[in-house]
Amino acid sequence: MAKYCAICHKGVxxxxxxxxxxxxxxxxxxxxxxxxxxxxxxxxxxAYVCTRCLRSGKVERNV
Structure with a gap:
């Protein structure tokens, strides 16, 4: 699994x-x-997105 966020580039x-x-x-x-x-x-x-970005609404989900 990727270890970085595609939105905020948070990594290990x-x-x-x-x-x-x-x-x-x-x-x-x-x-x-x-x-x-x-x-x-x-x-x-x-994409791989961190849960902080998902929860804060920085990314638009495609459901």
């Missing part, structure tokens, strides 16, 4: 897991992206 960010003993291992935080049909430039298109 990386950082560290920090254990109780303060050991650090790398990890990633991925946005909640969904595959949806949207209207983009007047034409229907399938």
């Amino acid at each position: 960010v990386s950082g560290n897991n920090v254990s109780h003993s303060h050991k650090k291992t790398r990890r990633v935080w991925a946005p909640n992206v969904q595959k949806v049909r949207i209207i983009l430039n007047g034409a229907p298109k399938t």
Whole structure:
């Protein structure tokens, strides 16, 4: 699955897991992206869109 939003270009960010003993291992935080049909430039298109953009109405759904 794509890990970035086609509307706001939100993508993965990386950082560290920090254990109780303060050991650090790398990890990633991925946005909640969904595959949806949207209207983009007047034409229907399938794209990966984050749920923040879907909920805020930044994208027009093609139902």
